[in-house]
Amino acid sequence: MTSGLQERSPLACLYHWKKTQPQTVHFVQPTGGGQVSEYTWAQILDEVRRMAAHLQSLQLPPRSQIALLGKNSAHWIMADWAIWMAGHVSVPLYPTLNADTVRYILEHSGAKLLFLGKLDDWPAMQSGVPASMPIVRLPLSPEARGESWSELIADTAPLQGEPDRRPDELATIVYTSGSTGQPKGVMQSFRSFQLCGSLLNELFPLTAQDRMLSYLPLAHVAERLIVENASTYHGFKVYFAESLETFVNDLRRAKPTMFFSVPRLWTKFHLGVCAKLPLKKQRLLFRIPLLGRKVKRKILEQLGLEHVRIAVTGAAPLPAPIVAWYRSLGLDLLEAYGMSENFAYSHFTRPGDAKTGYVGPPNPGVDCRIGDNGEILVKSPAQMMGYYLAAEATAEAYTADGYFKTGDMGEVDSENRLRITGRVKELFKTSKGKYVAPVPIENKLGAHPKLEVVCVGGANQAATYALALLSEDTRKQLGAGGDRAVIETELVTLMEQVNTGLDPHEHLQFITVVREVWGIDNGFLTPTMKIKRNVIEKHYEPQVERWFRSGRPVIWEGA
Structure with a gap:
């Protein structure tokens, strides 16, 4: 990192790169048909x-909310x-939301304008945008x-000077993905961006020579x-990804040195490799020096990851056997x-100090403790300013001494x-009156290559x-006439193996193979x-x- 940056x-970082590396390409954007547009720092600024x-x-009111979809x-x-440069607050929306959620966020945030970007299904979202919204x-x-955008910038002279924002100002309102109920608007200040820009480098050193592919939602x-x-x-x-169909080519173009993904995608990569080269054969080949x-x-x-020196997984647990495979x-x-x-x-595994199943120690500046009920309590330098228009929910989210109640359980x-180890609210009681934590069981089952x-x-x-x-791959095999009986035998064996490691009240009675694909x-x-x-x-x-x-x-659903 450049001294003092x-x-x-x-x-201020943008102004720095424009002054020191104006002709350096920062963004590589696919535009279709295998073509890309490159943007230098000078062009970007x-x-x-x-x-x-x-x-x-x-002439919007100062610090107005402006949405990004x-x-x-x-x-x-x-x-x-x-x-930010204009003095306002950004409100990103996920590009896969339905119209009702789009409407809720735009209305709740009080957004004055919407930047509309690349989308797969705009007609499904369009009715959620008020007709009066610019x-x-x-x-x-x-x-x-x-x-x-292109016409506006062609007709508008650039803003002069180096307008900046104070660390304690509101930078963005991030609406949570809403796994339960309506999403809440998390307010983050410029201080969080600044602190993370500095402290992240203490976890793994990054340089201007690194490369990343951006494809997970920037709204997250x-x-x-x-x-x-x-x-x-x-x-x-x-580098940016164009589509799911071009993802492999996008990845190979970027040749990333750092790659971040979520468990679902790491699992799909793993399953794709194992479908072509079964695990048993891999183990035999790996033993030959x-x-x-x-x-x-x-x-x-083949995965496009041969240049990666920093690989990160987050957002949900990844089964230990898959972590070990990578x-x-x-x-x-x-x-x-x-x-x-x-x-x-909050937490990050240090290179060379990985322990499968653990997310690492607290990041620099983070304090963590386990509450009396097993809940993970965290105090981070990047803590939110609060939930937008929800003072009561904000107060309920913290302990009396300022630790955020994550809702996750841990050790x-x-x-x-x-x-x-699971979610506090995901614990459930069977009719036997004993609590069950579903996540650890799901992780054991989810390590199977056919799931x-x-x-749970x-x-x-x-x-x-x-x-x-x-x-x-397994769904395709069945669709092409594959034998259900073989898969059923494997699932019975899997359930028996998992049950041997569970307490009696946690034992699975059956596995139902669902018919509908679960998606966003x-x-x-x-x-x-x-x-x-x-x-679900x-x-x-x-x-x-x-x-x-x-x-x-x-059980085969619908059979």
Whole structure:
């Protein structure tokens, strides 16, 4: 990091890079058909200054909320910076929300204007945007009403000087992904961006020579921290993904040196490799010294991760066998833990000090303790300013001495490394009157190569059970005439193995293979690909009693 840069605001960092590296390419944006547009620091700052000048010309009240709706792109981040430079507050929305949630966030936040970016299904969201709300269309946005970013900056002179923001000012309102109930607006200050820009470098050194691929939603604090904010402070190049279909090519173009993903995607990568090269064969090949190294290198090359020196997983637990598999390839997969309320700055596994199943010790400046009920309590330098328009909810979120109540349960080992054991509110009682923590059971089941995601239930039932979505490759095999009986035998064996490690009251009675694919679009997963437990349980609840009565260990929904 350039000396003294860590003491500056994000906007001050932009001015620094424009002065010191004006012709260095910072953003690489796919534009379709294998083509890309490159943006230097000089080009970026010119566009940001022009859009900031346009926003100021609208004479909105000082520190107005301005919304950002779109998939990751160079102009998404430019719009974020322009909002700040103009003296306002950014409100990012996930690009997969339904119209009702879009409407709720826009109304609740009091947004005065919407930047509309790249989207897959704008018609499904369009009715959630008030007809009276001004819209600025970013490059790559769908056809919509409103003004064009490109035309506005062509007609607007750049804002002069170096306008800046104070550390204690509100920078952004991040609406939580809402795994239960309506999303809450988490208020984060510029101090959080500044502190994280500095402190992140103490965990792993970043330089302007690093590269990252941006594809997880920038509306989520983790991507905002690790990609947008880290690149702002360290100046490394950011590549953007075009689509799911082009993801592999996007990854190979970027050749990332740092790669951040969520468990669902790490699992899909793992399942994809194992479908082509079964685990049993991998183990045999890995034992052969020279050939083993070549095979491991080839796997990483096929994934586009051969240049990665820092690999991070977060947002939810990743089954221990999958973590161990990546580490066996030579990829030191580091687990991280944090949330919107502390700008994802809480715990991080240190390189060379990984312990499978643990998310590492507290980050520099973070204090953590375990409450009397087993809840993880955290005090972070990036703690939120509070929930927007929700003083009561803000007060309830903290202990009397200022620790944030995470809602997660955990335990700490002798080296102060944290292990997440479940959610406080996800504990449920069976009819036997004993509590069950579903997450550890889900992690054990989810390590099986034929399962993509699992949800364990059993509240007020005589026993627990699991709902399981088969992996994509397994679903394709069945669709092509594969034998269910083989999969059923494997699932029975899996359930018996898992049950041997559980207390009697936790034992699974059956596994139901669900028919519908759980996704973000149909509401079963949050935008960060965590299961929406309440939605899943409600959807399958009418069938649970019948499944229990069937007495079968494996049930195929709809069969």
